[in-house]
Amino acid sequence: MRTRKASTIEDHLSILICDDHEVLRHLLRARLENWFDGAEILEAADGEAAITIAAERNPDVIIMDIALPGMNGIDATKAIKRWSPDTPVVILSVHELDAYRDEARNAGALHYIAKRNMHSELSAVLSELLDGRTASAESSKD
Amino acid sequence: MGPIQPLNILLVEDNPADARLIESYLGRGIRGSVELRTCKRLDEALDLVRRQPPDAVLLDLGLPDSQGLETIDRLAARSDGLPVVVLTGRHDEQVALQAIRRGAQDYLSKGAFDAELLGRTIRYAVERSHAEKSIRASQKRYRTLLHRQTTINDLALALGTTADVGRIYRTLHTYVDDLLPADAFVISHFDRETRMIRPACVAMSSQEHDRVLPEIPFTADGADAQSLVIRTKQPLRIDDWDVAAVGAQENGRIVPAGRVEGLRLVISDEWRGSNRSALLAPMLCQGDILGALQLQCRKPNAYQEEDLSLLSGLANVAAIAIHNAQLVKESQIQAGRLRAAFDGIIETISAAAEIRDPYTAGHQKRVAHLATAIAETLGLDQNSVESVRIASLVHDLGKLGIPAEILTKPSRLTDTETEIIKTHTGAAYRILRSIDFPWPIAETVYQHHERLDGSGYPRGLRGDEVSLEARIIGVADVVEAMASHRPYRPALGLEAALEEVRANIGVGFDTSVGEACLALFEERGFDFDRNEERTRDDEDAVGLAASQSRGSNRLYRHVTTNTHSLQ
Numbered sequence: 001m002r003t004r005k006a007s008t009i010e011d012h013l014s015i016l017i018c019d020d021h022e023v024l025r026h027l028l029r030a031r032l033e034n035w036f037d038g039a040e041i042l043e044a045a046d047g048e049a050a051i052t053i054a055a056e057r058n059p060d061v062i063i064m065d066i067a068l069p070g071m072n073g074i075d076a077t078k079a080i081k082r083w084s085p086d087t088p089v090v091i092l093s094v095h096e097l098d099a100y101r102d103e104a105r106n107a108g109a110l111h112y113i114a115k116r117n118m119h120s121e122l123s124a125v126l127s128e129l130l131d132g133r134t135a136s137a138e139s140s141k142d
Numbered sequence: 143m144g145p146i147q148p149l150n151i152l153l154v155e156d157n158p159a160d161a162r163l164i165e166s167y168l169g170r171g172i173r174g175s176v177e178l179r180t181c182k183r184l185d186e187a188l189d190l191v192r193r194q195p196p197d198a199v200l201l202d203l204g205l206p207d208s209q210g211l212e213t214i215d216r217l218a219a220r221s222d223g224l225p226v227v228v229l230t231g232r233h234d235e236q237v238a239l240q241a242i243r244r245g246a247q248d249y250l251s252k253g254a255f256d257a258e259l260l261g262r263t264i265r266y267a268v269e270r271s272h273a274e275k276s277i278r279a280s281q282k283r284y285r286t287l288l289h290r291q292t293t294i295n296d297l298a299l300a301l302g303t304t305a306d307v308g309r310i311y312r313t314l315h316t317y318v319d320d321l322l323p324a325d326a327f328v329i330s331h332f333d334r335e336t337r338m339i340r341p342a343c344v345a346m347s348s349q350e351h352d353r354v355l356p357e358i359p360f361t362a363d364g365a366d367a368q369s370l371v372i373r374t375k376q377p378l379r380i381d382d383w384d385v386a387a388v389g390a391q392e393n394g395r396i397v398p399a400g401r402v403e404g405l406r407l408v409i410s411d412e413w414r415g416s417n418r419s420a421l422l423a424p425m426l427c428q429g430d431i432l433g434a435l436q437l438q439c440r441k442p443n444a445y446q447e448e449d450l451s452l453l454s455g456l457a458n459v460a461a462i463a464i465h466n467a468q469l470v471k472e473s474q475i476q477a478g479r480l481r482a483a484f485d486g487i488i489e490t491i492s493a494a495a496e497i498r499d500p501y502t503a504g505h506q507k508r509v510a511h512l513a514t515a516i517a518e519t520l521g522l523d524q525n526s527v528e529s530v531r532i533a534s535l536v537h538d539l540g541k542l543g544i545p546a547e548i549l550t551k552p553s554r555l556t557d558t559e560t561e562i563i564k565t566h567t568g569a570a571y572r573i574l575r576s577i578d579f580p581w582p583i584a585e586t587v588y589q590h591h592e593r594l595d596g597s598g599y600p601r602g603l604r605g606d607e608v609s610l611e612a613r614i615i616g617v618a619d620v621v622e623a624m625a626s627h628r629p630y631r632p633a634l635g636l637e638a639a640l641e642e643v644r645a646n647i648g649v650g651f652d653t654s655v656g657e658a659c660l661a662l663f664e665e666r667g668f669d670f671d672r673n674e675e676r677t678r679d680d681e682d683a684v685g686l687a688a689s690q691s692r693g694s695n696r697l698y699r700h701v702t703t704n705t706h707s708l709q
Contacts, residue, residue, distance in 0.1 A: 021654040023610045024520060031523075067657050094519050094658040097665050115521030115658075 013130055014040040016059040018050035018076065019092075020068050028063065028092075028118075035123050036130070045069075047076030054080045054087060061129050063122075064109070066093040066100060074107045081108035088129045092118060148175035151264065152196040155229065156182040156205050160252060164200065164229075164260070171261025184208040184216060191221050198264050198271075201246075202229045203237065211240055218245045223278075225271035227263055247271060287448070293317055294455040301463040305470035311343035314460040318437065322449060325417055326353075326438040329460075332360065332372050332431055339368045341413070342433065355413050368413070371422045371434045377450040380420040382442035418442040423453040425461035432461050492535045495542055499549040502538075505622060508670045510534035512659070513618035515668060519658040520614075529581035530611050537587050537615055539573060540566030564599050567591055586611040590619060593650030613652040617643060617659050622670065636663065 015032055019025045022045070029041045042059055044050035047068050054062060062080065066073040077089045090111045091104040101112045110129070113121045149172060155161040161180055168176055179196065181187050184205050191199070199221075203213045217226060228241040228249040238249035247267035250260065297317045301310055315327050324347075331342040341355040361369045371378050414420070417438035425432040435457040439445070492506050510531050517530040541549060544566055548559050555563065567588050574584035589612035592598035594605050598616075608616075624639035640663055647656035662668040 019654075021652070022606075024654060027522065027526075067653065069653075092521070094654070094661045095665060096661065114519075116518045118521045119523075 012038050012040060013061075014042060014057060014059040015126070016042040016044060016050065016053055016057070016062045018044040018047070018062065018068070018073065019065040020045050021065075031118075031122075032126075035126070047071030047073060047079075050076050051079050051083075055083055058084065059087065061126060062087060062089045063092050064089055066091060066095060066104075074103050077104065077107040077109050090122070090125060090129070092122065148177045149198070149264070149268070150177045150194070150196045151179070151198050151200065152187060152190055153178060153180045153200045154182075154184065154187040154205065155180065155200070155202045157202070160202070160229075167255075167257040167260045168264075169257075171257035171259075172264065173261075182206065184213055187217065188220050191217070191224065195221065195224060198225045198227060198247075198268050200227050200229060200250075200264075203241065211237065211244060214241050214244050214246055223271060223275055225267040227267050290321065290448075290452045290455075293321060294452075294459055297456055298459045298462075301459065303466065304463065305467045305474075307464060307467050307471075308343075310460055310463045310467060314435070314456065315343070315345050318435075318453070318456055321452065322421070322437055323439050323441075323444050324437040325440045326413075326415065326436075328355065328413060328436040328438070329425070329433060330368055330436065331433040339372065339433070353415050358413070367420065367422055368434055368436070371424050371436075372431050375424045375426060375431055377421070377423040377454045379422075379445050379447070379450055381445075383414055383418050383420070414438065416440065419444040421445040421449055421453050423450070423457035425457045425464065427458070427461040427465040430465075432464055435460070488532055488535050491539060495536065495539045498546045499541060501550060501628060502626075505626070506535050506538055508626075509537065509615065509618045509622045511670060512622060512662075512668065513615050515662055516614050516618060516655060516658045517611075519662055520654060522610075525581070526611070529583070529586065530614050532579065532581060533583045533586040533590070533611055534615050534618065536570065536574065536583070537590050537619065538566065538570070539587065540568065540570030542573075543569040564591070568600055582609070582611070585609065586615065588612075590615040592616070593646075594652060595650050597650055608652075610652070610655075613655050617651050617655050621659060625670070640664075 013036055015036070017025055017028050017032070019028065025043055025045075029043065032039060032041050040059075042053050042057055044053050048071060050062065050064065053059070062077075064073040064077055068076070071079075073091060073093070077091070080087060080089060085108070088111075089107075089109045090113060091100075091109045092113050092115055093100060094115050096114045104112045111125045113125065151168065153161060153164060155164065165178060165180070168178060179190055181190060182205070184207050187199070187201075190196075199217065201214065201217060203210055205213060208216060214226065214228065217224075225247040226245070228238060228246045230238045230241070230249055230251055232251050232253050234251065238251070241249055247270055248263050250263055255263070297314065300313050300317070304310060311329055314329070318324065318327060326347070327343075327345040328341055329343040331340045332338075333340060337360045338357050339360050340357045344355055346353055358366065358368060360372060362373065367378060367380065413436070415438070417440050419439045419442050421437045421444075423435045425435055435453060437445070437453065496503050496506065513534040514527055514531045517527040522530070544563060548555065548562055551559070567590065571584050571588035574587055577583070586609060588600075589603060589608055592601065592603040592608045592612060593616070594608060594613070596602050596604040598608075620642060621636075621639040624634045624642060625636045627633045640660060643651060643656045643659055647653050
């Protein structure tokens with residue numbers, strides 16, 4: 001198994017976006033770069049790519065769409081959680097039914113945000129997750 | 143120069159022989175009269191110091207009730223800054239130096255000094271002590287001034303770029319309250335047009351709470367304190383209203399009571415209540431007077447000369463912030479008006495395009511409703527959502543150029559008629575491209591019949607060539623059209639429309655757009671004719687701009703009533 005975190009990326013945050021829609025991915029990237037100055041934004045267009053990038057780059061947080069070509073975001077989340085149980089996954093979807101939320105939670109996602117609410121909710125959720133992440137990364141150095 | 147006071151010296155010495163010797167030295171060594179008190183014990187000395195502080199103390203460190211350096215500590219603890227000269231035994235320099243470190247001014251070794259040295263040592267000790275005292279006082283004053291300057295800077299930072307006048311008033315009040323006493327705090331606004339001075343923010347102490355301040359007319363001859371400050375643009379200090387002891391700052395100088403620029407003043411007490419002293423500063427921004435800041439205190443003589451410049455500094459910082467807030471408000475009102483005009487024009491164009499086709503009346507509005515909802519569901523930013531909304535409202539503008547009989551034809555169109563219909567996107571493009579919208583409206587409208595698989599018209603664009611806005615309107619257009627009645631067919635129904643979306647997801651329709659559209663209907667019960675609650679947080683900005691187009695006067699009054707009782 002790979003080492004938990006390569007020293008080269010220990011310095012700044014990295015966030016993986018998984019969404020098959022290129023335009024939406026770019027919009028989200030722009031927003032994240034605005035919120036988290038200097039953060040490294042990784043992109044995956046489908047579930048398989050997300051699993052690979054998650055394993056290779058070990059991002060601080062993963063933002064996952066549900067409807068993806070091939071493997072859906074819920075299954076991709078399950079796979080990622082098997083390999084890196086500590087990596088937080090936030091589902092960002094157009095769907096708002098409780099059934100989706102339940103599935104996401106069972107798959108191991110920490111948060112579920114409707115895309116239309118991302119303006120108000122995503123930044124707060126990420127700040128909370130990433131603050132905890134950097135704090136624990138700091139303390140594990142000792 | 144007043145008469146020379148006798149030098150008051152306290153000698154603390156338990157050895158009577160030493161005491162006598164020093165007494166005789168003092169008589170010869172100091173010119174002028176000396177008042178000498180002598181005691182043998184430290185507790186006696188402390189008592190004498192308490193009763194009347196001497197100009198200097200001659201202190202033997204070895205006393206019956208106190209020995210060594212502790213003696214000087216105990217004396218210093220009871221007499222702040224009192225000059226002490228320590229008397230030590232011969233060859234006791236180490237002790238002497240430590241005594242000085244603990245606050246003694248000087249030392250004398252017994253047997254090694256004469257009358258002249260004693261006299262000089264005492265005089266120097268007294269003078270040094272005076273000098274230290276005045277340095278301490280000026281340091282304290284400097285610290286106070288520094289604190290005041292820092293406070294003015296802090297206020298500027300705290301006010302920042304806020305456009306909320308009420309917040310500016312409250313912040314100013316907090317800062318002033320921290321530095322200056324006040325039973326009443328009044329910010330008045332000078333209305334240049336009506337020539338009235340209006341209390342804009344009033345905070346009273348609990349005793350003053352019920353007082354209501356009326357609007358007062360500005361008087362050009364400055365018969366009241368407010369008018370005077372507003373006219374002269376100078377701060378004003380009123381030491382005691384009861385004895386009309388008025389001092390006005392003119393060119394940085396306090397001029398005698400009742401005389402400002404040659405006028406005899408009768409300072410009106412309209413806003414005074416039972417308060418006796420007051421401090422007023424003009425609120426100036428780029429030389430323009432916005433109003434005045436006034437503090438009142440029940441005590442007379444509550445304010446010092448330096449308070450004038452402090453209050454002026456705070457008032458001017460606040461004035462700049464208020465001025466900026468007014469500019470922001472005006473530009474928001476202006477933007478709100480432009481925005482309303484723009485919306486009106488778009489709606490007119492939208493309606494004009496539908497006049498010749500009554501069967502599809504409201505189609506563009508309904509498409510705009512759905513397309514906007516899809517854009518929001520996808521999480522697009524406010525600006526992109528607005529782009530989708532405007533383009534939707536005019537997407538069929540090109541139908542103005544299609545013969546009415548084709549548009550309203552109750553039977554199926556011929557191939558030629560269909561080709562004519564297909565020219566409407568190009569026609570709309572040619573009209574809209576000449577308008578400098580802040581969004582790509584013309585291009586979006588041009589593309590709204592394109593499909594990702596290249597099956598659309600007029601250009602047969604594919605995939606990435608079709609913009610996201612056009613993809614959204616394309617889906618919304620089809621769904622609305624199928625769900626509604628048309629001259630040539632009854633409504634196919636919503637379910638058929640959604641089935642069409644499902645069938646075309648990933649073919650002609652964008653997957654995410656189609657999915658968002660289905661989620662809207664299936665999960666959130668979207669209804670074309672119901673105005674959904676606006677759930678997005680950043681919608682508030684629009685409502686704000688609209689509510690601010692009511693005029694600035696009302697906003698000011700609103701602030702007045704809301705901030706009347708800050709405390």
